[in-house]
Amino acid sequence: MANKSVFASIKGRLLPKATARNAHAAPAYAYSDAHALAQVAVTGTFGGMFYQSPQEELEYVVDVAEAVDTRFLARAAIYARKSGHMKDMPAVLLAVLARRDPVLFRAVFDRVVDNGKMLRTFVQVIRSGQTGRKSLGSAPKAMVQNWLNAASDRALLNANIGNDPSLADVIKMVHPKPASPEREALFAWIVGRPCNAALLPQAVRGWMAYNETGKGPVPDVPFQMLTQLDLSAHDWARIARNGSWQMVRQNLNTFHRHGVFGVARSVEHVAALLRNPEAIAKARAFPYQLMVAAQNVAADMPHQIVDALHDAMEIAVQNVPKIAGQVVVCPDVSGSMTWSVTGYRPGATSAVRHVDVAALTAAAFARVNRGCQVLPFDFDVRDVRLRPRDTILTNAERLAALGGGGTNCSAPLKWLNGRGRSPDLVVFVSDNQSWVDARTGGQATAMMKEWEVIKRRNPKARLVCIDIAPYGTTQAQTREDVLNIGGFSDAVFGQIAAFAAGRAGSDHWVGKIEKIEL
Structure with missing residues (x-):
């Protein structure tokens, strides 16, 4: 033979x-260059992996981002954010694009930077120098300024949660020119400068008053701004009723700890929100995020809440x-x-x-x-x-x-x-x-x-x-x-x-x- x-x-x-x-x-x-970028765009997280360090992953991402044409790079950044629901990766791809093609970068910036956290992440990535430049440069600076001026008061308050960089740091870097006295006052308050409090948004004024007196209605500000206040179980229940699907999912144990589920109708409201198909779709939730919530709820969490998480999972994978x-x-x-x-x-x-x-x-x-x-x-x-x-x-x-x-x-x-x-x-x-x-x-x-x-x-x-x-x-x-x-x-x-x-x-x-x- x-x-x-x-x-x-x-x-x-x-x-x-x-x-x-x-x-x-x-x-x-091996994947083609385009496929390699697409794959890493929706799986890369820049954490230490089993076979790869964070720095090795970042270098790989930058290499494949350099290997494709800029139009595919721009599309991959959009896809990573809108369909992949990624957090850090879209900012990294956008930062590479800013250096390679400033015109195309301007065209897609708002489709990738869709909230204040993404804005701060983008600035952090640029300033790190890991994508080829350490300063923002004219095009990125202009787009960050535009975002700050066009954002709603609520979007700015949400963006004001977090550090490294904080929103105050970003404002100090790009020096946006406020279009109104009200926006000028809000920028000043965010960076810690004296301002005319009467010109601040009602939500901020309400938060300041509640913080000083502990009286009045719970201010309508981002959840993180409320955690430092002395609130009753009924106050926490109102927060839960007004919260987004994602915020409520992430804070079930916090609400339980503060007695929310002992307040009338709170269990029913939260359970209904968790299994609401429209709210789940709007949250752009990963199905595995519901797994996290279900696996980590307190042992004595009301069974209606646990059942709602299981129902939400059935909906999330429909x-x-x-x-x-x-x-x-x-x-x-x-x-x-x-x-x-x-x-x-x-x-x-x-x-x-x-x-x-x-x-x-x-x-x-x-x-x-x-x-x-x-x-x-x-x-x-x-x-x-x-x-x-x-x-x-x-x-x-x-x-x-x-x-x-x-x-x-x-x-x-x-x-x-x-x-x-x-x-x-x-x-x-x-x-x-x-x-x-x-x-x-x-x-x-x-x-x-x-x-x-x-x-x-x-x-x-x-x-x-x-x-x-x-x-x-x-x-x-x-x-x-x-x-x-x-x-x-x-x-x-x-x-x-x-x-x-x-x-x-x-x-x-x-x-x-x-x-x-x-």
């Missing part, structure tokens, strides 16, 4: 050879597509997936891990697609049984509890092949840093070899790899039947639905970004 290592079958030779090495130096496929045919979802539960989705940053580390996101996605698919098979994996496929009548959160917690071993992305496909299964859609949720199944010699990855076997049985089968960590490589090369997509938000669900139904090709995700109008 001829040497099979040389005279491989035609199918084997047509498999794409690995083009890169991942964090374990195992064979992998965009999970219902797929015709057999669906298999493969959440990666390996050790590297136990890292926080935000990375590790002092005072800002999320309790939610990548494995929680993967498990939540799998549980949501299983809820919507009856008969969906879930194959969690690390070294091999792990044995777990999900209960269809349990809530998404309960099943997600059951999956996430498996986390711990090495990464073997080919294991679920090998498991399917060993049983002769021919699914129509396979969805992976992973950081893609497979090494247990590493092969040498520059051939295709083990995952692609196993996928090819499935394709022989079911030529119409499609593979989706949801990449939730910014490492820049995948185990399955993008092609007509393989979609690589990144992100934590439910925006990925619509992309999967279109791909699975044959309404979009494997370039759909990057193509969607490219279609953003500038």
